Amino acid sequence: MLAxxxxxxxxxxxxxxxxxTILEVKGDQVKIGITAPKDVPIYRxxxxxxxQDANKDAVSADGMEALKTFLG
Numbered sequence: 498m499l500a501x502x503x504x505x506x507x508x509x510x511x512x513x514x515x516x517x518t519i520l521e522v523k524g525d526q527v528k529i530g531i532t533a534p535k536d537v538p539i540y541r542x543x544x545x546x547x548x549q550d551a552n553k554d555a556v557s558a559d560g561m562e563a564l565k566t567f568l569g
């Protein structure tokens with residue numbers, strides 16, 4: 498992990514096309530803004546993890562149904 502220090506209105510650039518800007522710092526909260534191409538998905542980590550878990554569950558369920566159908 499790369500750890501950087503930034504102040505309000507300072508930014509970092511990721512992969513030439515994603516810009517992360519510090520918008521506000523209040524106590525232990527930091528508000529960030531992200532500018533990226535529309536085809537780059539951006540998720541909060543907890544939401545991303547829920548999506549991944551749901552996808553794994555769906556694949557497992559589909560795989561079990563396919564196996565049941567195959568085995569008869």
